[in-house]
Each structure stands twice: as structure tokens, then as C-alpha cells.
Amino acid sequence: MKYDLGTGEEKNWIVAESSFSSNLLGKAEAIMSLGNGYMGLRSAAEEPYVGEVRNLFVAGTFNKSDVMEVSELPNAADVTRMNIYIDGERLDASVRTEDYVRALNLKTAELRRSFIWTTSAGKQVALKFRRFVSLDNLHVIGMQMELEALSDDVHVSVESGVNAQVSNSGAQHFFEGEKRIYDKKYVEMVARTKESLIDFMFHTVHHVTLAGSKLNDPFMRMDRRLIMLSYKGTLAKGQKFSLEKLTTVHTSRDKAFDGLTLKEMRDRALSTLKKCAAKGYEGLFAQHVQAWEQKVWKQYKLNIESEDVFDLLAARFALYHLTIMTPAHDERMGIAAKGLSGEGYQGHSFWDTEMFILPFFIYSNPEVARSLLIYRYLGLEGARKKARSNGYEGAMYPWEAAWPSDGEMAQEWGRVDIVTGKQTKIWTGFIEQHITADVAFAVWQYYKVTGDQAFMDDYGYEIIFDTARFWGSRLEWDEDRGQYCINDVIGPDEYKEHVDNNAFTNYFAHFNMQLAIKYYSRLKESDSAVFHRLNEALDLDQAMEAWMECIDKIYLPQPGEDLVIPQDDTYLTKRIIDLTKYKNQTHVNTIFEDYSLEQLSDIQVSKQADLMILFYWLEDKFTHDVKIANYNYYEPKTIHDSSLSLSTHAILANDLGDRQLAYRLFRQACEIDLGPEMKSSDLGMHTASIGGIWQVIVMGFAGMRMLHGELRMDPKLPEHWSKLEFMINWQGQRLEAEITKDRLVIEAMDRVPVELEVYGKEYRFNDVLTINLAEAKGERD
Structure with a gap:
């Protein structure tokens, strides 16, 4: 991979091979x-190869391929494949290829590929390909191909169209459907999912x-x-073959198609293509x-002036993928753990959204954050169903x-145990x-940052x-103990199953109940209609009695003499081994080559x-010394086999004053x-890590946090960064900040008064605030 091919206006915008x-x-x-949030298109080459994965996903179109399977996003028809022959020989860029470049321009969200290919007979042709998925019209995929004879x-023979002979790793989600070609020009394929009965409409045209x-x-040709x-x-020689292909993708889930017949939907989709x-x-x-x-x-707005050009590229890469992974157009849909870039995790949403991705949207685009939280409100139906089936309220x-x-929707069975040879049960969906x-x-967090009272009245209070x-x-x-415990759970550290009193779980459950109280x-006290509606629906008066009875008796693990908080009841009693091999691994999960998951449960390894996530989000509940002691104890035992891990450790390292370690962990993320x-x-993007990259930059290095509804900034930039520029939304107003080694400049774009704490000192401004950081930090120290 190459990250320095961009020059001039394209500098720090190009990701290439x-x-x-x-x-x-x-x-x-x-x-x-x-992608564009409506759909995601994996960037397989136009010409096919063994081992490729050709994916096109449309957000929110879940289907079960069989009653024994979980719902997943179905792999839709392939519209990018082209069978290209030169003098009867299939194009194969893996042989006799010169000047090969495939580049994604993050700024324009366009994929370009070019190379010179020599046939087995020695004839040379130059090929250029372009491709985009429109952010302007969410249903459009554009492609171009140009082939020039050089010698x-x-x-030349090129075959292109719509190929629905695809599956999700072998699982077929669609009935065969209907196929048409209008005027020998406009191609139409309509397919329906087998269980959820969603109609997909593909239309394509070539020039x-x-x-x-x-x-x-x-x-x-039809098959x-x-x-x-x-x-x-x-x-x-010197002549060109040019092909332009435009495709539209629609489904019966589209809001614009509500109430329409299939024929009406097809007609509208075809009209869009024309x-x-x-x-x-x-x-x-x-x-x-x-x-x-x-x-x-x-x-x-996000800019980094750094001695290493990779830093700015990585920041832009994060913004790019945060955009294309997020179904901002429809609150009925959440963000998949692999976005729309691969089949990993079947397109399901995890806690990744709330803890790693949502903060970006809360501060950068509250409207999208609101939509993602409404998805969770709609999910109350399924959440209540799960509670009942497990015997809870x-x-x-x-x-x-x-x-x-x-x-x-979690699967029940996973990897094979290397010791027993049996399939391992996946407990995450249960505990x-x-x-x-x-x-x-x-x-x-959304409420405190945005002040969106209407959201709370309509959705938020009920969730809480x-x-x-x-x-x-x-x-x-x-x-x-004489206290309430939470037993038999898995905390964020999924190498520890069936533990009692995971600290993160207990503290967050306590926070949740305190919030409800x-x-x-x-x-x-307000005697509002909202209260009466929710009290009638949820019997809040009775619930309040239960909360008050137990809130002060919930067991919250405390620091020991060495200030270390037990991650759970037994973690600190487990044996310690040398983890150097796994800390230095070049790819994740190598520990499973030596240990089973059951064996890991008896080792101090995370x-x-x-x-660390607890210290990050509930930071005021723990002293600085406690954070340092626990960081020093747990980080050496954490092998970061999850992509969620590095960003949190980077932020904590920066908070605790180790800027070199913080940047190293940021770079690893x-x-x-x-x-x-x-x-x-291979299985798709690590979306939580992508959200974490933004958090490290803004909430870590810039030190921007919300605590008890108050805004603060405690900047600690990496040594080789000379400037960081970013924006946030705070209480409905856009704030634009610029941080250098010497000063912080922040502007309230709507000229509405803002209260801000910097290094412990409070400021109030309604236009532009300029702070000498050395002086401000010196005053605090």
C-alpha cells in the first residue's frame, strides 16, 4: 500500500496500491x-480473480437465508464485474503488468485504476478504470473504462451487466426474480429476498x-x-475503446417508495436511470x-500540520469511512460493525456504535447522531423481547x-477449540x-451535548x-458482601467469560440507574405529560422504589492498597505469563495458536x-493516581486483539502525560x-477503530471533553504536530478550534455565549477566544 502518491492538491488525499x-x-x-450510507460497494477489480469478494450491500435490508440462520445483510447483485478479452485472452493484471496503480481519492470519493498489460503474444494495451458511488444521489453507481491499443x-471484447449469481459465503438470499432489457439498452433485474421479502431493483445502462x-x-445474454x-x-494502434456504465439500485425499503406497487417502484427506478x-x-x-x-x-473541518504526512491522511481516511458506513438517510438502520465493506459480523450493529462511533456524530453532525439513537429507540421492541426471554424486566x-x-442476532457457535477440537460456544449474545x-x-451524552429536549421527551427518557x-x-x-452484584457476565474484555462483578459493567449499570432516578x-416534579405517559407505560413509580432501594448497595469494585481496581472478582488471582510474543504480534489472535479461550480465562491477559474505557467515559469517578496505577497494571496485560482497544489506550496515555506512547498507540490504531x-x-473495515481515530485526535490530543454537561479542552498535541484544526457542535452552535504549541483559538460561529474550561480555568466568550496555552497551563500547575 502507498500513502504518498498524492501531490499538489491531492497531497494527503490518496490511498493507493x-x-x-x-x-x-x-x-x-x-x-x-x-459508499454513501445507503449502499456500500466493495472495491473488487472489474475483471474477476480467484479469492476476490464482490460485495454490494444496501443498509437495512436484512434477511434470513434459512430458519436456522441469523438475519444478515444480503450480498446484492454484482454490477461491477466485466469480462474483458484482448485477442481472445482474458485480462489478468497479475501477469505481464506495468505501471499498475489503483488509487482511492478520499476528497472526491472516486476509485481509479490504470496499468499497461501485455498479452501473451506481446501486444500492449493501456487500461484505465474509474468508479464512484454517489453521495448526491444515493442510488447511483458510476463506472468508466478506457482501453487503448499501444502497439x-x-x-477487444467486453461483457458487462448485472450478475446476481452471488451469495453471502455460500448462503443465497434471493429468489431468482425477473430480468428485462428495454430498447436493447436499459437492463433491469428485480430480485426479492426469501424471508424478509424486500424487492431489489437494479437498472444499468452502457454507453x-x-x-x-x-x-x-x-x-x-441471459442466464x-x-x-x-x-x-x-x-x-x-492508438485507438481507444471506451465504456461508460451507470447503475441505479433501489429497494422496496426506500422511504420514497412507501405505499407503491412493485410496478410503480420499477417504473420510478427506471426513470431515475434514464x-x-x-x-x-x-x-x-x-x-x-x-x-x-x-x-x-x-x-x-479537520486539519493536522505534522512532520509525518500519514497523520492527516489517516484523519481524512477516518472521516471518509465514517461517511460511507453510516445510513444517515434512515433512522430505521444502524451502523454495521464492518460498515458496508464486507460480510464480517453479518452487517449487525454492536456497542461499537454508541461508544466509538456515535461521539463523532454527536459533536460533528447531531442530526445523524439523533437518527442513530432513534434506531436504538425502535430497538426497544427487540430489547424488551430479549429481557422477557431471559426472565428480566x-x-x-x-x-x-x-x-x-x-x-x-448473535450467533451461538464460533471458532474451534484448539484443545478439545470442538466448536466453541459464543456467549456474548447471552451474557x-x-x-x-x-x-x-x-x-x-447526546442530550448533554445538544440540549435536544424534544428527543428526550419522545425517545430518550423511555430508553433510560x-x-x-x-x-x-x-x-x-x-x-x-451485603451488596447487590452482577454475576455471570462478559465485560468489554471478551477473554474473560462468566465473571462476576466486571467493573465496567457494574459502574455503567449504576450510572444507568442513577440517571433514571x-x-x-x-x-x-414537573408533572408533565411525558411523565404521565411513561409512568403509565412502564410503571415508573414502582420502578423508582426498586432503584432507590438498591442504588447505594450496588457493588462497585474499589482500588486496593496498590490502587489497582479488580477488573472482576477473580482477575487478579489468575496466573501471569510472559505476553511479549503476543504484544509484538503482527496480526491479531495469535494467542489462539497456543491457548484455548477456556485456558485464557485462567490467565491475566485481556x-x-x-x-480503561471506564476511566475514559466516567473519568471523574477515579483519581489521577488510580488511573496511573491501573494503566500501568493492565496495559502490559492487554494484547489489543480487538480493534476497539488501541484508541482508548491512546487517549488514556495522553491524559496521563505519556504523549509518546499516546501517539504510538494512535499510529497503531x-x-x-x-x-x-x-x-x-479482508472481512471489512474496523469501524469502531475508525471512530476511535477521530476520538484520539479531538478528545485525546485536543483534550475536548464534556463532563457533567460542561465543555473543556486540555490540549496535549504530539510533539511533531505544529497545528490541529477541528470543529464541534456544542448546544446547537458550531465551534471552530485551532490549537498550536502555544495557543488555543476557538470561535463561536453563531456568536452565542459559550462557557469553556481550559486547564482548569473557566472562560466565557461569544465570538473568538484566544488563550496562551503556556500561561494557562502554568497557572494551573
Whole structure:
């Protein structure tokens, strides 16, 4: 992979590969994926290769391929494959290729590929490909291909169309559907999912020229789940074959299609394609670029002046993927753990959204954050279903979510145990329960940052109350301790199963219930219609009695003499081994080559941050000395086998004054997808890590935090950064900040008064605030 190919205006905008390997396809397919939140297109090459993964996903279109399977996003028809022949020889870029470059331009969200290929007979052709998924019109995919004869006359044959002979790793989600070609030009395929009965409509059109002349009347081929058009011709030296392909994708889930018949939907979709065809690739692409400039690069102002150009590229890469992974257009959909870039985790939503991705949108685009939280509100139906089925009250959020109403979607069986040879049971869907409090915490964070009272009245209070009702029923009385405990759980550290009193879980459950008590009292005192509605629906008066009885008796693990807080009841009693081998691993999960998951349960080793996340989000509950002691104890035992881990450790390292370690961990987080390990992203992007990159920059290095509803900034930039610029939204107003080694400048764009704490000192401003950081820090010290 190459990250320095961009020059001039494209500097720090280009993610590229400068050679082709048919054995290492997955990374580039994923990190160069295209999308717009409505759909995601994995960037497989136009010509096919063994081992490729051709994915097109449309957000929120879950389906079960069989009653024994969980719902997953179905892999939709492939519209990018082209069968390209030169003098009868199939194009194969893995052999006899020169000047190969495939590059994703983050600024324009366009994928380009070019190379010179030599046939086995020694004839040379130059090929160029372009591709984008429109952010202006969410249904549009644009493609271009150009082939030039460089040495001799060549015969060219290109076959292109819609290929629905695809699956999700073998699972077929669609009925065969219907196929049509209108006027020998407009291709239509309609397919319906087998269980959820969602209609997908694919329309595509080609514009082909040979040596400047338009090619008409292609050869048309139909087969099962397949429509292909073939274009052929002979090129003299210096002549070009050009193909432009425009495709639209619609589904019966689209809000614009509510209430329409299938025929009406098809007619509208076909009409959209014809309008797109009139604009052509360049016209559509220009609108797409403008949308990216206005909706992303101007909206999410972020700039880093660093001695290492990789830092700014990584920041832009994060903003790019945060945009293409997020279904901002529809509150019925959440963010998948792999975005829309791969089949990993079946397109399900995890706690990744609330704890790692949502903070970006809360501070950068509250409207999108609101939509993602409404998805969780709609998920109360499934959460209540899960609570009832487990014998609890209230709302128990699923570890893996698909349709909001479905409840738990986690699979029950996973990897093979290396000791027993038997398949390992996956317990996360049963006992990793902290996600319920994570959702409530996200609601609270959104409310405090935005002040969106209407959201709380309509959605937020109900989530907080019903999740608190779950925790009230989940607590177990421990006679020996004389306290309420939470037993038999998995905390964020998933290498420790069936533990009692995971500190993160207990503290967040306590926070959730405290929040419910506070809001119950506030609403009851106001005697509002909101209170009466929720009291009637959830019996809050009775719930409040239960909360008050147990809130001060919940066991919250405390620091010992060495200031170390036990991660759970038994972690500190487990044996310690030398983890150097696994701390220095080049790829994750190498520990499973030596130990089973059951064996790991008896070792002081952590998959990812656990207590560190607690110190980050509930920072005021722990002293500085306690944080240092625990960081020093747990970080050496954490092997970061989860992509969620590094960003949290980076932020904590920066908080605790180790800026060199903080930057090193930040760099490692960026390199999970952008790094040299070519197999790291085969299953799709690490979306939580992408959100974590933004958090390290803004909430770590810039020190921007919200605590008890108050805004603060305690900047600690990496030594080799000379400037950081970013924006946030605070209480409905856009703030733009610039941090250098010497000063902080922050502007209130709407000229509404803002209160801000910097290094412990309070400031109030309504236009531009300039602070000498050395003086401010000196005053605090």
C-alpha cells in the first residue's frame, strides 16, 4: 500500500496500491470500498480473480437465508464485474503488468485504476478504470473504462451487466426474480429476498464507443440470475475503446417508495436511470464531488500540520469511512460493525456504535447522531423481547442487532477449540450485557451535548427508564458482601467469560440507574405529560422504589492498597505469563495458536481495554493516581486483539502525560486498516477503530471533553504536530478550534455565549477566544 502518491492538491488525499497481487485482494477491496450510507460497494477489480469478494450491500435490508440462520445483510447483485478479452485472452493484471496503480481519492470519493498489460503474444494495451458511488444521489453507481491499443491492432471484447449469481459465503438470499432489457439498452433485474421479502431493483445502462464511434446492438445474454451485454470491436494502434456504465439500485425499503406497487417502484427506478444517463458519468460525478465538499469536507473541518504526512491522511481516511458506513438517510438502520465493506459480523450493529462511533456524530453532525439513537429507540421492541426471554424486566439490548424489532442476532457457535477440537460456544449474545447501559449512556451524552429536549421527551427518557428497569431486575443480592452484584457476565474484555462483578459493567449499570432516578424526579416534579405517559407505560413509580432501594448497595469494585481496581472478582488471582510474543504480534489472535479461550480465562491477559474505557467515559469517578496505577497494571496485560482497544489506550496515555506512547498507540490504531498487514481488513473495515481515530485526535490530543454537561479542552498535541484544526457542535452552535504549541483559538460561529474550561480555568466568550496555552497551563500547575 502507498500513502504518498498524492501531490499538489491531492497531497494527503490518496490511498493507493502500486502493484497487484491476486493473493492479497481483500485489504484493498475493503479499505478502498465506496459508499454513501445507503449502499456500500466493495472495491473488487472489474475483471474477476480467484479469492476476490464482490460485495454490494444496501443498509437495512436484512434477511434470513434459512430458519436456522441469523438475519444478515444480503450480498446484492454484482454490477461491477466485466469480462474483458484482448485477442481472445482474458485480462489478468497479475501477469505481464506495468505501471499498475489503483488509487482511492478520499476528497472526491472516486476509485481509479490504470496499468499497461501485455498479452501473451506481446501486444500492449493501456487500461484505465474509474468508479464512484454517489453521495448526491444515493442510488447511483458510476463506472468508466478506457482501453487503448499501444502497439498493434487488437480485438477487444467486453461483457458487462448485472450478475446476481452471488451469495453471502455460500448462503443465497434471493429468489431468482425477473430480468428485462428495454430498447436493447436499459437492463433491469428485480430480485426479492426469501424471508424478509424486500424487492431489489437494479437498472444499468452502457454507453460504448470504439475509435470514437458509438457501438450499438450489443450481444445480449441471459442466464439464471444473470443479464450480460457484450461489446466487440477491433482497435488499430492508438485507438481507444471506451465504456461508460451507470447503475441505479433501489429497494422496496426506500422511504420514497412507501405505499407503491412493485410496478410503480420499477417504473420510478427506471426513470431515475434514464435521467442519470442523460447527465452521463462526468455530470453525475461533478454533483457527487460537490456533495462531498459540502456535506463532508466543509462540514467536518479537520486539519493536522505534522512532520509525518500519514497523520492527516489517516484523519481524512477516518472521516471518509465514517461517511460511507453510516445510513444517515434512515433512522430505521444502524451502523454495521464492518460498515458496508464486507460480510464480517453479518452487517449487525454492536456497542461499537454508541461508544466509538456515535461521539463523532454527536459533536460533528447531531442530526445523524439523533437518527442513530432513534434506531436504538425502535430497538426497544427487540430489547424488551430479549429481557422477557431471559426472565428480566425492562429493555435488555441485543449484543448484535439487525432489524430493530428482532432482538438478539448473535450467533451461538464460533471458532474451534484448539484443545478439545470442538466448536466453541459464543456467549456474548447471552451474557455480554453492558451494551444496555452503553445505549443509555449514549442517550445521556447526546442530550448533554445538544440540549435536544424534544428527543428526550419522545425517545430518550423511555430508553433510560427501561434500561434501568432491566438492571433493577438483573441485580443479585450477595449476603456475604451485603451488596447487590452482577454475576455471570462478559465485560468489554471478551477473554474473560462468566465473571462476576466486571467493573465496567457494574459502574455503567449504576450510572444507568442513577440517571433514571434523576430524570424520574425531574419529570415527576414537573408533572408533565411525558411523565404521565411513561409512568403509565412502564410503571415508573414502582420502578423508582426498586432503584432507590438498591442504588447505594450496588457493588462497585474499589482500588486496593496498590490502587489497582479488580477488573472482576477473580482477575487478579489468575496466573501471569510472559505476553511479549503476543504484544509484538503482527496480526491479531495469535494467542489462539497456543491457548484455548477456556485456558485464557485462567490467565491475566485481556483482549482489549476494559477498565480503561471506564476511566475514559466516567473519568471523574477515579483519581489521577488510580488511573496511573491501573494503566500501568493492565496495559502490559492487554494484547489489543480487538480493534476497539488501541484508541482508548491512546487517549488514556495522553491524559496521563505519556504523549509518546499516546501517539504510538494512535499510529497503531490507524494502521489496523491502513498499515502494512495485507490481511488485516479482508472481512471489512474496523469501524469502531475508525471512530476511535477521530476520538484520539479531538478528545485525546485536543483534550475536548464534556463532563457533567460542561465543555473543556486540555490540549496535549504530539510533539511533531505544529497545528490541529477541528470543529464541534456544542448546544446547537458550531465551534471552530485551532490549537498550536502555544495557543488555543476557538470561535463561536453563531456568536452565542459559550462557557469553556481550559486547564482548569473557566472562560466565557461569544465570538473568538484566544488563550496562551503556556500561561494557562502554568497557572494551573
